[in-house]
Amino acid sequence: MNIDFLHDATAMTDQIVAWRRDLHQHPELAFQETRTASIVAQELQTLGLEVQSGVGQTGVVGILGGISDGPTVLLRFDMDALPITEENETEYVSKNKGVMHACGHDGHTAIGLAVAHLLNRYRGRLHGQVKLIFQPAEEIAQGAQAMIEDGVLDDPVPDVALGLHLWNAIPVGQVGITRGTMMAGADIFEITIQGKGGHGAAPHQTRDPLLAAAHVVNALQSVVSRNIDPLDSAVLSVTSLNAGTAFNVIPPAAHLKGTLRTYKHSVRTVAASRLVEIVEGISHALGCESKLDITPLTPPLVNDPEVTTLVSQAIAPYIEPNALLPDLRTMGAEDMAIFLDRIPGCFILVGSANDRRNLNYPHHHPRFDFDEAALPLGAAILASAVAAYVIPG
Ligand SMILES: [Zn+2]
Numbered sequence: 001m002n003i004d005f006l007h008d009a010t011a012m013t014d015q016i017v018a019w020r021r022d023l024h025q026h027p028e029l030a031f032q033e034t035r036t037a038s039i040v041a042q043e044l045q046t047l048g049l050e051v052q053s054g055v056g057q058t059g060v061v062g063i064l065g066g067i068s069d070g071p072t073v074l075l076r077f078d079m080d081a082l083p084i085t086e087e088n089e090t091e092y093v094s095k096n097k098g099v100m101h102a103c104g105h106d107g108h109t110a111i112g113l114a115v116a117h118l119l120n121r122y123r124g125r126l127h128g129q130v131k132l133i134f135q136p137a138e139e140i141a142q143g144a145q146a147m148i149e150d151g152v153l154d155d156p157v158p159d160v161a162l163g164l165h166l167w168n169a170i171p172v173g174q175v176g177i178t179r180g181t182m183m184a185g186a187d188i189f190e191i192t193i194q195g196k197g198g199h200g201a202a203p204h205q206t207r208d209p210l211l212a213a214a215h216v217v218n219a220l221q222s223v224v225s226r227n228i229d230p231l232d233s234a235v236l237s238v239t240s241l242n243a244g245t246a247f248n249v250i251p252p253a254a255h256l257k258g259t260l261r262t263y264k265h266s267v268r269t270v271a272a273s274r275l276v277e278i279v280e281g282i283s284h285a286l287g288c289e290s291k292l293d294i295t296p297l298t299p300p301l302v303n304d305p306e307v308t309t310l311v312s313q314a315i316a317p318y319i320e321p322n323a324l325l326p327d328l329r330t331m332g333a334e335d336m337a338i339f340l341d342r343i344p345g346c347f348i349l350v351g352s353a354n355d356r357r358n359l360n361y362p363h364h365h366p367r368f369d370f371d372e373a374a375l376p377l378g379a380a381i382l383a384s385a386v387a388a389y390v391i392p393g
């Protein structure tokens with residue numbers, strides 16, 4: 001007997017939406033997801049899962065065991081919100097001022113609870129086990145690492161890792177499932193240019209770090225346009241530049257920050273070394289000293305080809321033929337990549353925008369919201385992907 005997870009999930013829609021709206025009203029920042037975690041733990045315990053809290057500070061793990069041995073499937077959901085003041089006027093608007101679920105992680109957590117319910121119904125047919133992990137601190141790219149350091153990938157060791165992100169770049173009903181690299185590896189860089197301050201009317205007595213910073217910003221634009229193979233993908237954005245406060249004072253130092261995004265290790269190496277050469281060379285030429293720190297944030301997110309093929313087949317019945325997008329990629333980053341760096345798996349982008357209802361603001365926008373029809377679909381997709389591994393047809 002084939003299971004119709006979409007039928008089951010659709011019947012649960014009111015409950016899934018209620019979970020999501022409650023979480024949306026009570027958003028919590030990275031590593032502070034205590035209310036969210038206790039709701040998750042309570043719900044999983046009620047279902048009879050083996051539950052562990054406080055994994056990676058505020059993370060929760062639930063294990064759904066089957067009737068016999070078999071593969072262990074890891075399902076990952078993230079729970080954290082962002083330091084953004086919500087500008088929506090819905091009945092479920094954030095009650096926690098200055099904090100907002102502007103990325104859809106409220107939806108991911110609700111989907112996770114729904115998937116636990118959906119799979120629990122078929123426990124008697126489950127060969128293997130499902131390890132549901134509810135992760136903190138995705139937005140600062142520290143939660144996955146924290147859970148791994150607390151042993152989330154040990155005992156049982158997952159054979160495959162699956163996850164999803166609601167995705168407002170595509171309409172509800174469409175689903176992106178891409179073989180190979182799908183999201184970029186991200187680095188943060190921070191630059192200090194040290195000069196010698198002085199009077200704005202006597203620049204010859206100073207070594208102007210602000211001028212050097214301006215040249216550095218310009219020259220960094222040459223890295224992607226002149227050093228990277230045009231057939232490769234890379235982004236280098238300077239996103240912060242601070243120097244000086246007064247109109248008549250040349251400041252002693254300038255501070256810059258930005259991000260580097262790449263799909264390939266070799267491209268990252270070229271971009272990082274050009275970054276070093278440009279910052280050092282220009283600062284030196286203009287009489288300043290420089291300090292540059294490059295901090296790796298996440299590796300590129302790579303979907304295993306075999307897992308992606310199997311999952312694509314499993315979810316195909318729930319998606320219109322032309323709505324399965326095999327080439328959706330972004331230069332955004334995700335710390336799911338840290339799990340997928342260790343365990344073969346697949347990360348799915350579930351369309352959640354609805355232009356007619358104005359539910360199409362981008363992620364991290366103060367008016368971000370999504371079409372909740374994506375919630376049961378997302379739950380059905382993940383449940384059927386898990387079933388492909390642990391519930392024989
Ligand atoms: Zn986000």
Ligand SMILES: [Zn+2]
Binds near residue numbers: 103104165
């Ligand atoms: Zn996100």
